[in-house]
Amino acid sequence: MNHWYSPGLPEYLDRKQDLETTANQANTHVLMCQPTVMPSAFAPGKCILFGEHAVVFGHPAVAVAIDQGVKVSVEESDKWKLEGSSFEPSRHPHISHIIENIFQYSGPPLDIVVNSSLFSAAGMGSSAALSNAFGAAMYAYLNPGEKLDTVRLAKMAHSAEANAQKGRASPTDTATSALGGCVVVSGTAVPGTRHVFDTSLETPEGSREWAINVVDIPPEIGDAWLVIGYSGTGSPTGRMVSKVAKLISEVPDKMEEMETIANITRAGLVALSAGNLEGLGMAMDACHDSLRKLEVSNKKLDRMVSAARSHSLGAKLTGAGGGGCIVALTHEPTRVSEAIEVAGGMSLLTRLGAEGARFL
Numbered sequence: 001m002n003h004w005y006s007p008g009l010p011e012y013l014d015r016k017q018d019l020e021t022t023a024n025q026a027n028t029h030v031l032m033c034q035p036t037v038m039p040s041a042f043a044p045g046k047c048i049l050f051g052e053h054a055v056v057f058g059h060p061a062v063a064v065a066i067d068q069g070v071k072v073s074v075e076e077s078d079k080w081k082l083e084g085s086s087f088e089p090s091r092h093p094h095i096s097h098i099i100e101n102i103f104q105y106s107g108p109p110l111d112i113v114v115n116s117s118l119f120s121a122a123g124m125g126s127s128a129a130l131s132n133a134f135g136a137a138m139y140a141y142l143n144p145g146e147k148l149d150t151v152r153l154a155k156m157a158h159s160a161e162a163n164a165q166k167g168r169a170s171p172t173d174t175a176t177s178a179l180g181g182c183v184v185v186s187g188t189a190v191p192g193t194r195h196v197f198d199t200s201l202e203t204p205e206g207s208r209e210w211a212i213n214v215v216d217i218p219p220e221i222g223d224a225w226l227v228i229g230y231s232g233t234g235s236p237t238g239r240m241v242s243k244v245a246k247l248i249s250e251v252p253d254k255m256e257e258m259e260t261i262a263n264i265t266r267a268g269l270v271a272l273s274a275g276n277l278e279g280l281g282m283a284m285d286a287c288h289d290s291l292r293k294l295e296v297s298n299k300k301l302d303r304m305v306s307a308a309r310s311h312s313l314g315a316k317l318t319g320a321g322g323g324g325c326i327v328a329l330t331h332e333p334t335r336v337s338e339a340i341e342v343a344g345g346m347s348l349l350t351r352l353g354a355e356g357a358r359f360l
């Protein structure tokens with residue numbers, strides 16, 4: 001079977017000279033693959049607490065992995081299938097990028113089965129989770145018994161995101177889904193975090209470099225819940241990122257809002273690291289106000305944020321905006337869910353900082 005000879009993920013990334021991960025970091029993130037009849041993997045979604053949009057311009061962002069995510073299994077088949085239907089590569093750019101460009105796969109057709117517990121295209125990192133879960137399942141299929149390196153997985157999924165988003169994608173969603181826990185993405189070193197790896201991308205606005213760092217979530221934070229409220233309409237990441245780029249080119253003063261978001265992100269991270277839930281919530285409220293000024297919120301998101309705030313420590317839109325989701329930090333998850341639903345949204349609950357991508 002010629003897929004045994006297809007380059008695996010590590011070989012591909014070796015060729016890209018993408019091996020700056022230290023042995024120590026790699027050890028931290030290596031998981032064992034148990035050979036299975038039907039290789040499967042799970043990757044969590046993410047929730048950005050601070051820094052969406054600003055991170056595309058090199059400012060820091062803080063995101064946590066959530067309990068919900070995407071499971072993918074692959075199995076040889078007589079023809080290419082996705083979710084039981086014929087697989088059309090042009091309609092699934094993340095999956096086709098991974099098949100063609102990452103693994104350069106030319107083996108037998110595959111039946112790809114996807115199960116997601118995320119609202120799709122809603123700012124919960126569903127495409128990043130799909131890329132990670134599919135990349136991991138493909139890796140398990142092509143390299144049975146081998147280890148999964150989640151740092152390399154994160155880089156692979158970032159290239160799939162960038163490919164699908166006209167070259168504009170930060171590594172936030174993909175790194176958080178791959179590594180799990182709480183991830184801080186930044187253009188420069190962030191005090192109080194542990195550096196894991198560096199990554200870069202050529203975007204239409206120029207070359208971008210990011211450092212991926214992690215922070216431990218203190219036990220006090222574990223007392224709180226995140227309630228994610230879905231507005232019912234999608235959050236078109238590529239379009240929203242382009243919209244912000246256009247706004248800034250037309251109104252250069254708006255670039256200052258990016259600095260404001262960066263300051264809020266740093267303050268929010270200090271609060272998070274100290275287990276200061278009140279401070280964390282206040283920073284989330286402030287972040288929403290800045291995102292409104294970047295014109296990425298809408299009436300429904302604002303309505304859900306207001307409704308959630310009455311029982312929350314803080315609430316904001318999360319992800320690209322324009323639709324999609326809000327997130328509220330709370331000790332009263334049921335009340336907040338009810339408030340979001342009364343405001344016309346759908347809700348789900350998660351703790352902060354779930355485990356990252358893994359073989360099943």
Ligand code: MEV
Nearest residue numbers: 052053169170172319320
């Ligand atoms: C999308 O979840 C977050 C954005 O910052 C885009 C990105 O980071 O690639 C809007």
